[in-house]
Amino acid sequence: MKPKHIEHIGIAVRSLEESIPFYEKVFGLSCYNIEEVAEQQVKTAFFKVGDTKIELLESTGPDGPISKFIEKRGEGVHHIAFAVDNIEECLEQADKSGVRLIDSSPRGGAEGLSIAFLHPKSTFGVLTELCEDKSKKK
Ligand code: ZN
Numbered sequence: 001m002k003p004k005h006i007e008h009i010g011i012a013v014r015s016l017e018e019s020i021p022f023y024e025k026v027f028g029l030s031c032y033n034i035e036e037v038a039e040q041q042v043k044t045a046f047f048k049v050g051d052t053k054i055e056l057l058e059s060t061g062p063d064g065p066i067s068k069f070i071e072k073r074g075e076g077v078h079h080i081a082f083a084v085d086n087i088e089e090c091l092e093q094a095d096k097s098g099v100r101l102i103d104s105s106p107r108g109g110a111e112g113l114s115i116a117f118l119h120p121k122s123t124f125g126v127l128t129e130l131c132e133d134k135s136k137k138k
Contacts, residue, residue, distance in 0.1 A: 001090040003082030007113075007131045008046070008053035012066050012078040016045050016058045023047055023054065035110045042066050044110045055081075055110070079117070081129035087114050090130050094118060106132070 013019040020031050029047040036043045041064025045056040057078060059067035069078055084090045087106045095101055100119035109115035112135060118128040 001084060001093050001130075003084055003130075005083050006052045007081040007083040007129075008055045009077060010055045010057055010079040010081065010127075010129070011076065012069050013056050013058055013075050014070060016043060016056055019056050019058075020045050023056070029054070033111065036060065037110055040065060046111065079127035079129050081115070081131050084130050084132055087116060087130050087132040091116055099123070106130075 011019075016034070023029050024031065027047075029049065031045050031047055033046040034043065035046075038060075041059055041061040043058045043060050045058075047054040047056075057066045059065075059070070061067065066078070091101060091104065091106070095104070100122040101116070102119050103116035106114040106116045109129075109131065112133070113131045114134050115129055115131050118130070120127045
């Protein structure tokens, strides 16, 4: 596995309504996409910073993973996402190296990406996401 770049950094927030204007005013970034991923009980807001994006995550339900995260650890960095080629191969490789997988096969994430998470217990406490943009593939 060789990540191409950091696709995005996911940040758990209590309120997009409060955090989006903060990123726009303080950092001068503009939110170009807001998307709900119902399956994950999350609403996401995206900003581009060069090749990397900031993904703000607000929970849409009290039992969603972001809600639980904030309850336990407060707002803050939630995960780091690497852009990879051939996500299936990367997952297989990680599995063979003894990394605990949250997703053993890729699923659909925000922005039309195929995504899969590696368990933070296996990655020094950092929830790690792999992303592949399959629309860019021939
Ligand atoms: Zn993400």
